[in-house]
Amino acid sequence: MTSPRVIMLTLTIVLVVTIAPKAEAARAFFVFGDSLVDSGNNNYLASTARADSPPNGIDYPTHQPTGRFSNGFNLPDIISEKMGAERTLPYLSPQLTGKKLLVGANFASAGIGILNDTGIQFVNIIRISRQFELFKQYKRRLSAQVGQAQAKRLVNNALVLITLGGNDFVNNYFLTPFSARSRQFSIPNYCHYLISEYRKVLRRLHKLGARRVMVTGTGPLGCVPAELAMRSRNGKCVPELQQAAGIFNMKLVQMIQQLNSELGSNVFISTNAFNMNLNIITNPQAYGFVTSKVACCGQGPYNGLGTCNSLSNLCPNRNAYVFWDPFHPTERANRLIAQQIMTGSTEYMNPMNLSTIMAMDSKN
Numbered sequence: 327m328t329s330p331r332v333i334m335l336t337l338t339i340v341l342v343v344t345i346a347p348k349a350e351a352a353r354a355f356f357v358f359g360d361s362l363v364d365s366g367n368n369n370y371l372a373s374t375a376r377a378d379s380p381p382n383g384i385d386y387p388t389h390q391p392t393g394r395f396s397n398g399f400n401l402p403d404i405i406s407e408k409m410g411a412e413r414t415l416p417y418l419s420p421q422l423t424g425k426k427l428l429v430g431a432n433f434a435s436a437g438i439g440i441l442n443d444t445g446i447q448f449v450n451i452i453r454i455s456r457q458f459e460l461f462k463q464y465k466r467r468l469s470a471q472v473g474q475a476q477a478k479r480l481v482n483n484a485l486v487l488i489t490l491g492g493n494d495f496v497n498n499y500f501l502t503p504f505s506a507r508s509r510q511f512s513i514p515n516y517c518h519y520l521i522s523e524y525r526k527v528l529r530r531l532h533k534l535g536a537r538r539v540m541v542t543g544t545g546p547l548g549c550v551p552a553e554l555a556m557r558s559r560n561g562k563c564v565p566e567l568q569q570a571a572g573i574f575n576m577k578l579v580q581m582i583q584q585l586n587s588e589l590g591s592n593v594f595i596s597t598n599a600f601n602m603n604l605n606i607i608t609n610p611q612a613y614g615f616v617t618s619k620v621a622c623c624g625q626g627p628y629n630g631l632g633t634c635n636s637l638s639n640l641c642p643n644r645n646a647y648v649f650w651d652p653f654h655p656t657e658r659a660n661r662l663i664a665q666q667i668m669t670g671s672t673e674y675m676n677p678m679n680l681s682t683i684m685a686m687d688s689k690n
């Protein structure tokens with residue numbers, strides 16, 4: 327017979343063992359980039375690139391707009407969920423203080439690109455060099471709270487996501503028929519220039535302490551409802567934009583391989599957002615969507631013109647649409663992308679997927 331005390335003791339041990347991993351804080355997560363990953367920083371700026379009016383956020387837990395360009399969660403939210411972490415707050419949020427700093431922060435700002443002249447029409451946005459300045463400020467605040475050594479460890483062990491490049495095409499080179507950049511560069515030369523600037527950006531990120539960075543290439547820019555509305559003849563993806571994205575992404579993968587071999591470990595992970603999205607766009611029915619051409623929220627052909635706002639058309643069932651607005655995926659499409667990030671083959675996640683990264687890094 328076992329005495330009640332022994333049972334109690336056994337129970338206590340089992341409880342401690344099962345609770346222990348959760349008691350340790352989840353890995354921190356930092357996000358840099360554009361509107362695909364902005365969780366609301368632009369709400370704090372005098373910028374025209376913002377998603378702060380309904381029906382944005384209609385499927386978010388609060389059913390209110392948050393600044394995310396989505397009906398609900400965006401990609402960083404879903405990655406946090408998969409890591410078992412809290413959602414990272416926008417860096418400019420006043421709520422980002424105290425213990426919340428340990429979760430990480432999101433520095434992304436809608437409208438920005440690799441180049442400083444990308445997104446000038448949006449007036450006040452946080453360009454990538456400024457996002458890094460804010461990251462430095464974050465590190466000082468974190469150090470003040472937990473000490474320098476632990477702050478450094480938190481940053482080195484964090485997961486980082488950076489999403490840049492799409493706006494350098496749609497909101498710069500291809501914005502107007504005779505844009506300054508298109509007069510200056512052929513598409514291959516422009517891609518070459520973008521990659522040389524992006525290399526500097528990634529080197530800086532490494533210098534700032536990032537050691538595990540997922541770098542997304544651009545999606546199929548020619549297939550977004552905005553481009554179908556403005557440039558497509560027959561509802562087919564626009565070839566010039568598809569080719570430009572193809573060249574950029576190919577060069578990006580090569581550049582990342584070079585950086586990794588220079589830095590001596592798998593710091594940067596190429597995330598093939600182009601193929602992940604294209605699979606869904608070319609065969610939406612296979613993924614349970616009704617359309618990948620018409621945005622859920624917008625106006626004009628394909629609901630592809632202007633922004634998503636309270637005067638826009640709104641679809642009743644967001645889960646049937648790949649695109650939420652003229653440029654951005656729905657939460658449901660983002661969930662499929664996040665699943666590929668977790669478990670995709672090397673075609674999608676190179677050199678490895680996020681579940682492999684998490685398993686590997688948890689042993690350190």
Ligand SMILES: *[C@@H]1O[C@H](CO)[C@@H](O)[C@H](O)[C@H]1NC(C)=O
Nearest residue numbers: 440441442443453455456523
């Ligand atoms: C962009 O602006 C930042 C900050 O002003 C500057 O440091 C950087 O050199 C600029 N990049 C280019 C390519 O001009």
Ligand SMILES: *[C@@H]1O[C@H](CO)[C@@H](O)[C@H](O)[C@H]1NC(C)=O
Nearest residue numbers: 669670671672678679681682
């Ligand atoms: C990706 O994740 C799955 C498990 O979820 C694993 O079986 C597979 O080997 C991984 N692939 C790569 C290339 O890391």
